[in-house]
Amino acid sequence: MRSTTKKTEQxxxxxxxxxxxxxxxxxxxxxxxxxxxxxxxxxxxxxILERDCGSCKEIIYWISKMNKSIGTATIYRTLNMLEExxxxxxxxxxxxxxxxxxxxxxxxxxENGEEIHLDxxxxxxxxxxxxxxxxxxKGEKILFIRKKQMNSV
Numbered sequence: 001m002r003s004t005t006k007k008t009e010q011x012x013x014x015x016x017x018x019x020x021x022x023x024x025x026x027x028x029x030x031x032x033x034x035x036x037x038x039x040x041x042x043x044x045x046x047x048i049l050e051r052d053c054g055s056c057k058e059i060i061y062w063i064s065k066m067n068k069s070i071g072t073a074t075i076y077r078t079l080n081m082l083e084e085x086x087x088x089x090x091x092x093x094x095x096x097x098x099x100x101x102x103x104x105x106x107x108x109x110x111e112n113g114e115e116i117h118l119d120x121x122x123x124x125x126x127x128x129x130x131x132x133x134x135x136x137x138k139g140e141k142i143l144f145i146r147k148k149q150m151n152s153v
Contacts, residue, residue: 011050019049026087033085040070044078048088 011019026045027037035041047053047062056079063070082088106123108116118126124142131137 022049026082029085029087030081035081035085040067040074041078041081043067043070044075045082045087048082 023045027042030037030041043063043066044059047059047066051058051062053059053062056076059079060072060075063075079088079090083090106118108118110116128137128142131142
């Protein structure tokens with residue numbers, strides 16, 4: 001989906017949406033783990049999301065082009081922190097880990113007490129078909145579903 005030469009404005013709307021949702025997810029993970037969300041950390045996250053970087057040196061290169069004031073030690077610490085919270089995977093290259101895990105999905109509890117377990121793919125199929133049947137969709141594909149955050153009164 002991403003390329004090392006793509007600039008943000010060259011992404012499709014779906015890619016921009018995916019990047020935005022992944023970024024929100026990672027920032028929320030940082031907050032949940034008690035880490036501060038700083039400009040250098042956001043810069044590292046942006047580079048990882050927008051470019052396919054195979055090494056830390058590539059991330060340092062792109063960040064130095066973007067902001068020379070972010071030091072190498074800060075980048076390394078941020079990468080370690082992102083890996084620690086499960087936001088990135090450094091095994092083959094620096095890439096964002098999938099938002100879901102093997103336990104992702106939904107459980108539907110029926111009136112008779114029966115539970116139906118749907119994995120993420122099955123849940124997406126059900127939502128797609130249901131929204132088409134109810135007239136909400138006319139050929140469009142659902143990109144992402146998230147729970148609405150309710151404001152406390």
